[in-house]
Amino acid sequence: MRSIQSFFSAIFKQSLTSALIGLSLILGAGVSGGNASSENLTIGSTSELVNDKTCDGTGGILAYAETKDYALYICSDPKDISQPRYYRSVNKNGTPGVKLNARTYNPNQGSYFEFRNGDYVYLLQIPSENIKNPQLVVEFPDGSGYEQKISRFLMNGEARSPISNK
Numbered sequence: 649m650r651s652i653q654s655f656f657s658a659i660f661k662q663s664l665t666s667a668l669i670g671l672s673l674i675l676g677a678g679v680s681g682g683n684a685s686s687e688n689l690t691i692g693s694t695s696e697l698v699n700d701k702t703c704d705g706t707g708g709i710l711a712y713a714e715t716k717d718y719a720l721y722i723c724s725d726p727k728d729i730s731q732p733r734y735y736r737s738v739n740k741n742g743t744p745g746v747k748l749n750a751r752t753y754n755p756n757q758g759s760y761f762e763f764r765n766g767d768y769v770y771l772l773q774i775p776s777e778n779i780k781n782p783q784l785v786v787e788f789p790d791g792s793g794y795e796q797k798i799s800r801f802l803m804n805g806e807a808r809s810p811i812s813n814k
Contacts, residue, residue, distance in 0.1 A: 689782070690800040691775055697802065706734050710804050711761065713772055715784050715796035717741070720772060722761050724804070735763040735770060746770070769793075775801050 694709045703709045707724030710732050714720070718737050725733035737745035748763045748770070759779050761772045767789035773782035775798070782801060787793040 688797075688799060689775060689780070692800075692802045694802045694804045702736050702738065703734070707731075708804065709802075711772070711774070712800075712802040713782070713784065713798045714800040715798055717796060718745070718784065720784060722772065729804075732761055735761070735772075773798065774803075 694712055697709055697712060700709065700712075702719075702721045703723035705726075707726045707729040709721055710724040710729070711722040712720065717740055719740065721734075721736040721738070722732045723734035723736060725731045733750050735746065735748040735750070737747075739745050746765065748765050750763055759774050759776055761774070763770045769785075769787040771785040771787075773779050773785070775782045782798045783795045784798060785793065785795045
């Protein structure tokens with residue numbers, strides 16, 4: 649009986665976390681139109697990172713974001729530079745960051761990049777008319793997680809936008 653309770657408890661925790669992440673993405677999206685920048689968000693082009701070597705060996709830097717603790721890179725696929733393939737994080741405190749390969753990525757999923765590392769999920773929201781205050785959302789295997797506000801977001805002009813205006 650106890651193992652059944654543990655099983656349902658784990659499912660409930662995971663479902664609750666997924667629902668909270670979804671709610672966070674919806675609330676972050678807002679409902680009003682307007683400019684894609686916010687007073688605390690700097691938006692630009694990855695051309696600002698001309699000498700950055702973080703995505704060497706890939707198709708290049710597709711997108712870049714900064715939070716208070718991380719510099720985040722979405723590196724493109726060498727065979728199609730408009731498609732995300734790699735996630736790289738650089739910890740601002742000097743500790744090693746995360747390097748992930750996208751196993752499945754749907755460019756039509758909308759307003760964020762999503763990468764998985766086992767049971768860890770990394771969501772990087774993309775600024776838009778609907779998402780004025782994008783965030784990095786990380787979900788841990790135990791159902792807990794955290795969010796950090798993105799203060800700077802750069803996108804490669806050759807990227808195929810995952811945002812549909814239809």
